[in-house]
Amino acid sequence: IIAMALLFSGRSPGAASAVLAVFAVVTAGAVFWAMRPRPPWFARIVATTLHSSGQFAVRFVMLLLTGMLGLAHVFGLDTLLGAFAAGMLTRLVLQGSVPERSDAILERVEAIGFGFLVPFFYIVTGIDFDLAALLDDGRPLVLLPVFLLLFLLVRGVPAYLLAPRDLTGRAPRAALGLFSSTCLPLVVAITAIGLDDKVIGAGEAAALVAAAMVSVLVFPLLAFRLLRREEDGGGRAVPGRAAESGEVW
Structure with a gap:
């Protein structure tokens, strides 16, 4: 910010x-x-x-x-x-x-x-989502999974590595990383400013926003599945409100 x-x-x-x-x-x-x-x-x-x-x-x-x-x-x-x-x-x-x-x-x-x-x-x-810019040529569609992977690397991996010590087991730490990788509001704000200042093109902005939408839809589902599997196996889930609040938007 x-x-x-x-x-x-x-x-x-x-x-x-x-x-x-x-x-x-x-x-x-x-x-x-x-x-x-x-x-x-x-x-x-x-x-x-x-x-x-x-x-x-x-x-x-x-x-x-x-x-x-x-x-x-x-x-x-x-x-x-x-x-x-x-x-x-x-x-x-x-x-x-x-x-x-x-x-x-x-x-x-x-x-x-x-x-x-x-x-x-x-x-x-x-x-406001520019679907036509996303589908205009193949480049934005190729960038979409790249941006999605970058969200995981830039936001999820640090959260996984720096998770609190009371998170024992890989599943809760991985779930925390997935929750941390969702980033729609910040991406929408940054792309809007970038488009106004002509720093990025419409295709790149659409690919970023689309990747952020996918992160909000997919990453929490994967995180909750990991936590349920951990609970079924007798492990510990993410403590506190981090996993149950659903604050992933």
Whole structure:
């Protein structure tokens, strides 16, 4: 994300670095604010509205997200950077003020994201996908499996090699590598910027997006099959939420 902000912002490297530094300073100030203790009324309102239509905590998270996205837009940075900063601030605020309810709040936010917003992302991605450029000649179709293999090498292999020590056995580590190899949102953002700046052609962009689509469809299925086979054999599956959350989009 930082590389995108530096390389594809349309500014010179010096200007892009300066803008990114200012955004980092503002974000650091927001982090300092997030780490400060919240007043008692904050926790009371969160607890009172958590199971009602008020949902103060969820609306507060949406406010943080909107503010950081707006800040990234003002600085001319990619919205992914603002969303990442908003997620970090959300975690700090909730853990510092209402740690016993933070998981329940984050589950509600995830429900909004995965249940409402992510499907729209897939719809827009499908609408914008240039199938004609992919099928125009044989080169993009040849590049598709090459890009798919590169996703595995660049993202999956490091995840496999650097997996936590409590992942015993090859199957859980391989599943982690497969989950880590899915990369549709970042690829869509990078190819859109590359096409706007005429850095890549339509065929290459279509091949990249198609490979990312295949990674989202195929790699999780292979990972879950490996985990089921490991469980049937009496091994250990991936601990925690990594395998069961399905956050592979």
